[in-house]
Amino acid sequence: MNVTREQILSVSDVTKSIKSILESSFEKIIVEGEISNFKTHGSGHWYFNLKDEGAVINCTMWKGLNNYVFFTPEDGMKIIVTGRITVFPPRGSYQLDVRSMKPSGVGELQLAFENLKNKLQIEGLFDLEHKKSIPQFPQKIGLVTASDGAAIKDMISVAERRYPLVELIVAPTKVQGAGSAKNIVQSINQLNLIKDIDVIIVARGGGSIEDLWSFNEEIVAYSIYNSKIPIISGVGHEIDFTIADFVADLRAPTPSVAMELSTPNADDLKNFVSTAYNSLYEVIENKIETNKSFVQDISTSYSFRYPFERIRKNSQIVDQLSLLLGRQIDKIILTAKHSISLLTKSIELNDLDKVLKKGFALIKQKSKFVARKKNFNQQVPAIIKFYDGEIKIK
Amino acid sequence: MSKKKSSVNFENKLARLEEISETLENSDLGLEKSVALFEEGVALSKECLLILDKAELKVKVLKKDLDNINLSKQDSE
Numbered sequence: 001m002n003v004t005r006e007q008i009l010s011v012s013d014v015t016k017s018i019k020s021i022l023e024s025s026f027e028k029i030i031v032e033g034e035i036s037n038f039k040t041h042g043s044g045h046w047y048f049n050l051k052d053e054g055a056v057i058n059c060t061m062w063k064g065l066n067n068y069v070f071f072t073p074e075d076g077m078k079i080i081v082t083g084r085i086t087v088f089p090p091r092g093s094y095q096l097d098v099r100s101m102k103p104s105g106v107g108e109l110q111l112a113f114e115n116l117k118n119k120l121q122i123e124g125l126f127d128l129e130h131k132k133s134i135p136q137f138p139q140k141i142g143l144v145t146a147s148d149g150a151a152i153k154d155m156i157s158v159a160e161r162r163y164p165l166v167e168l169i170v171a172p173t174k175v176q177g178a179g180s181a182k183n184i185v186q187s188i189n190q191l192n193l194i195k196d197i198d199v200i201i202v203a204r205g206g207g208s209i210e211d212l213w214s215f216n217e218e219i220v221a222y223s224i225y226n227s228k229i230p231i232i233s234g235v236g237h238e239i240d241f242t243i244a245d246f247v248a249d250l251r252a253p254t255p256s257v258a259m260e261l262s263t264p265n266a267d268d269l270k271n272f273v274s275t276a277y278n279s280l281y282e283v284i285e286n287k288i289e290t291n292k293s294f295v296q297d298i299s300t301s302y303s304f305r306y307p308f309e310r311i312r313k314n315s316q317i318v319d320q321l322s323l324l325l326g327r328q329i330d331k332i333i334l335t336a337k338h339s340i341s342l343l344t345k346s347i348e349l350n351d352l353d354k355v356l357k358k359g360f361a362l363i364k365q366k367s368k369f370v371a372r373k374k375n376f377n378q379q380v381p382a383i384i385k386f387y388d389g390e391i392k393i394k
Numbered sequence: 395m396s397k398k399k400s401s402v403n404f405e406n407k408l409a410r411l412e413e414i415s416e417t418l419e420n421s422d423l424g425l426e427k428s429v430a431l432f433e434e435g436v437a438l439s440k441e442c443l444l445i446l447d448k449a450e451l452k453v454k455v456l457k458k459d460l461d462n463i464n465l466s467k468q469d470s471e
Binding site: 137 | 404414418425432439443446450451452454456
């Protein structure tokens with residue numbers, strides 16, 4: 001458009017011209033700069049500035065597009081964006097409408113990694129007292145991993161070999177690229193809804209730092225931290241450390257090792273059982289042997305060999321005692337008899353004396369009293385007994 | 395749920411076996427009690443080995459699309 005000095009333009013006209021010139025000249029540009037003032041709105045759109053030492057450009061990235069960014073942008077991060085300049089007439093401003101975004105280099109991601117790591121460390125997400133213990137005999141293991149990757153195959157075969165008693169609950173998860181961090185969080189939450197899962201393995205096979213990036217996202221770190229179920233991380237190879245590894249209750253260098261760490265080894269268990277089995281036999285045999293020899297000792301002892309010895313001894317004692325007892329009783333009876341006869345005599349004498357004293361007399365023949373006429377014998381001498389003496393009659 | 399049961403039992407059985415083994419070795423139980431424990435232990439050993447030998451891995455895959463907890467069965471590889 002040609003503008004001459006005489007022409008008077010409206011604000012809208014000028015802005016319209018600017019808009020058409022700018023938008024056509026910067027239809028597809030690639031810009032490198034540092035992020036500042038990054039904001040995510042409720043709508044899901046991103047708003048931020050891209051700056052360098054000398055200038056600033058306002059940027060927007062719409063929801064439908066920022067879904068495809070594999071990392072979460074942060075202030076201070078150097079990025080390369082592609083997009084176009086748009087002009088917003090009501091404000092008289094221009095902005096960069098970002099279509100895609102990537103970190104300027106791997107260094108940017110490493111920096112972001114270090115920053116987040118420090119931040120979470122300060123917030124206590126790595127503290128040992130938060131680490132949950134891994135159960136020794138899990139019944140159900142939840143897997144947060146891609147349902148078609150090498151990691152899941154490795155883990156299934158390890159579980160099969162080591163501890164086929166277990167049940168694996170797979171939450172198929174996108175573990176790479178845009179939206180994967182969110183998906184990992186969803187899977188962890190989903191498995192947490194199942195009450196009887198004993199341990200969760202968050203796993204992914206090896207890859208570049210970009211491939212593994214979702215495991216370095218803050219939302220993933222927090223969902224691991226907040227999981228009620230213990231989590232083992234097995235991300236990438238031995239050398240790869242992710243934020244998820246630091247937050248997890250246990251870090252495994254690979255998915256296979258993660259499965260090994262969460263399952264007992266059936267071979268070890270079999271060994272344990274066989275050892276216990278053998279020792280049971282050994283112990284019981286010893287016990288029986290000990291008891292046997294105890295019984296043998298007793299049965300060959302003196303008292304068992306001569307069982308009547310004791311009885312004989314005892315019966316002898318009984319005999320002696322009864323003899324002694326007999327003698328004692330005889331003595332007692334004899335003494336009693338004697339005293340009875342004495343008493344009887346004295347009673348008899350007492351009675352006679354009384355009668356005689358009154359003047360009666362008694363007749364005795366052959367030293368027996370004759371109390372009746374029929375008992376008197378004329379041929380035999382008699383004795384008349386008075387109180388004061390006796391007279392013999394021939 | 396029979397799977398779950400056997401697994402619970404397995405852990406308990408293993409623990410009981412260990413207990414019996416230790417009791418038999420370290421305490422002065424009478425012969426009758428010892429023999430009873432021995433018999434229990436031998437039975438447990440056999441059951442445990444049987445469980446281990448017969449176990450087959452189960453794999454379930456959760457469905458994402460239907461509001462979170464929908465379990466679907468899938469055979470292991």
